Amino acid sequence: MHMRSNISCTMFERLPIEVLNLIATNLVDGDFKTLFNSRLVCRLLNAVAEPAVFASLSLGGAHMGELEYPVQRLQTLAAGATPYTRWAHTLLIEQGGLYPSLKGSNSSEERVQKALQDCQDVLVPAIISLSNLKCARFRMERRDPYDGVLHALSVLPKLAELSLAFGWDLETAPASLAQFTNLQVLHLAGWRLFPSFLDAIRGMLARGSNRLEELILLPYVWPTTRQQWLTEGSTVGELRCVPLQRIAGDAIFPLLKKLVVDASGIKLSGGCGTTFRTLTHLEILFGTQDNVGSGFWQSLENAGVCLEALSVFPVTKSVSNYLTSYSGLRILRLCHAPGHVAPPSPRRRSRRYGSQTFPRHPSETSSYSSTSRLRRRQVRRVRT
Numbered sequence: 001m002h003m004r005s006n007i008s009c010t011m012f013e014r015l016p017i018e019v020l021n022l023i024a025t026n027l028v029d030g031d032f033k034t035l036f037n038s039r040l041v042c043r044l045l046n047a048v049a050e051p052a053v054f055a056s057l058s059l060g061g062a063h064m065g066e067l068e069y070p071v072q073r074l075q076t077l078a079a080g081a082t083p084y085t086r087w088a089h090t091l092l093i094e095q096g097g098l099y100p101s102l103k104g105s106n107s108s109e110e111r112v113q114k115a116l117q118d119c120q121d122v123l124v125p126a127i128i129s130l131s132n133l134k135c136a137r138f139r140m141e142r143r144d145p146y147d148g149v150l151h152a153l154s155v156l157p158k159l160a161e162l163s164l165a166f167g168w169d170l171e172t173a174p175a176s177l178a179q180f181t182n183l184q185v186l187h188l189a190g191w192r193l194f195p196s197f198l199d200a201i202r203g204m205l206a207r208g209s210n211r212l213e214e215l216i217l218l219p220y221v222w223p224t225t226r227q228q229w230l231t232e233g234s235t236v237g238e239l240r241c242v243p244l245q246r247i248a249g250d251a252i253f254p255l256l257k258k259l260v261v262d263a264s265g266i267k268l269s270g271g272c273g274t275t276f277r278t279l280t281h282l283e284i285l286f287g288t289q290d291n292v293g294s295g296f297w298q299s300l301e302n303a304g305v306c307l308e309a310l311s312v313f314p315v316t317k318s319v320s321n322y323l324t325s326y327s328g329l330r331i332l333r334l335c336h337a338p339g340h341v342a343p344p345s346p347r348r349r350s351r352r353y354g355s356q357t358f359p360r361h362p363s364e365t366s367s368y369s370s371t372s373r374l375r376r377r378q379v380r381r382v383r384t
Contacts, residue, residue, distance in 0.1 A: 054087040057130070058094060071118040077126035089134040089158075091127075093149065095141060120145055127152035135161040135185075142169045150176035163187035168220055171238075173200035181208045184255075189218040193239040193265060202249040209251035214258040217247065218285070219265040241291060243267045248275050263287040270295030273303030283311040294318035301325045309333075 059073070076082050123145060133156050140146040153159060154176060162183050173196045180186075186208075191197045205212075222240070244266050257280045261268065264286040270293070279300075284292060297318040300307075309331040312319060323329060 050083055051087045054083040056090040056092070057084045057088040058092040071122070074119060074122045074126040077129050078122040080129055085129045085131070087132065088130050089132055091130060091133055091136045093136070093138045093140075095139045120148075124148050124152045128155065130156065132158055134158050135163075137163040137165075139165040139167075140170070140174075141167040146174050147176050150174050151179060154179035154181075157182075159183070161185035161187075164189070166190040166192075166220070168192065171196075173197040175200070177201065178203040178207060180204060182211055183208050184211055185214040186212060187214075187216040187218075189216070190220045192220045193242055194237055195239075198239075198242060198246060201247055202251075205247070205251045206249055209253050209256075211255060212253055213255050215253075215256060216258075216260040217244075217266060218260070218262045221262065221265040241265055241267050243269055244272055245269070245275070248272075251275070254278060257281055259283070261285065263291040267291045267293075268296040269293045270299045272296055273299030273301070273305055277303050277305060279305050280307060281309040282307050285311075287312055287314075289314070289316060297322040 077084060127149060133153075136153050136159060138146075138149060138153075140149075153162065159180075160183060162180060162185070164187070166189070168190060171192065171194055173191070173194070177200045186204075188201065191201070201217075205215075242265070244261065247266065253276055256276060256278055259276060259279055259281070260283040262285045268284070268287075268291065273296075292312075294316070301322050306326045306328050308328060310323075310329065311333040313334045315334060323332075
């Protein structure tokens with residue numbers, strides 16, 4: 001057995017390190033178990049496989065029904081006794097992943113409370129130990145110790161991408177949001193339109209806008225009719241829709257390339273063009289003529305914003321006028337949202353928009369697509 005292991009090591013040592021890294025990269029998605037076991041073959045393979053095996057860390061999921069499991073895992077991280085502290089660059093904190101699962105637990109109340117307190121005590125040191133972390137995704141609930149988690153994430157020197165999904169029961173924004181200053185990608189979803197959230201996000205953007213390259217804003221939106229909103233969902237102080245400028249404030253985004261906005265809760269109007277001069281990719285979800293005014297498209301034109309990719313529906317005259325004001329568009333998607341009139345047939349769309357828009361955008365490949373609940377068709381035209 002020892003001789004066979006030596007033969008295997010000699011064989012792998014003859015391969016260039018680039019080839020070994022390529023093998024490890026392909027096994028991450030294809031056969032993770034084989035990649036994990038390859039660490040036991042020899043030191044060389046362990047050195048190649050270990051960074052890929054421990055590149056992603058998830059808190060939650062399997063074993064969360066065991067009372068002590070989260071405590072033990074966080075303690076191991078805080079002590080630096082795991083390869084994750086060296087190699088992890090992606091962290092996923094699942095819903096309920098920061099505390100022991102109490103469902104179906106037969107443990108005494110005293111034991112449960114001790115487990116909860118132990119999790120709280122080691123949570124921040126455990127996250128701070130992940131010094132090479134670059135991407136974090138956190139689905140938080142009201143009972144989560146989210147301020148401690150956000151503070152720990154904000155001090156990580158290499159963190160560049162942050163995705164936060166807020167529970168609908170959160171009515172007060174975490175105070176730690178304003179501590180992030182070095183993010184390149186920011187994804188905020190599920191936050192309700194309370195003034196505290198608006199002020200916190202505006203402060204967050206004001207401090208970190210200089211480095212942002214991608215911004216996604218998807219607030220939680222109550223039922224669409226005003227009567228439903230007033231009688232079923234809204235809480236005192238909660239707004240139904242706010243201007244994008246109310247969130248962006250006076251922040252300047254010199255590097256921002258991609259912006260995704262849920263227009264059912266965020267209104268796009270004139271003045272946005274000067275704020276987002278460097279945009280090349282824009283996605284407007286659930287857009288209506290009321291929430292995406294003609295002044296918005298005019299402001300983009302006036303600011304010289306030349307989009308390469310646009311996702312929008314409906315395509316109004318203002319949108320068409322904007323698209324014909326410049327050249328360089330590569331992707332145009334018409335996204336059919338609930339409550340909108342279905343787009344015309346592909347042939348009619350091609351005649352209506354293609355003859356006016358595509359000649360102004362002589363890219364090598366123009367992609368034109370529409371989506372609906374029942375079908376998805378795509379029309380491509382390749383220029384030679």
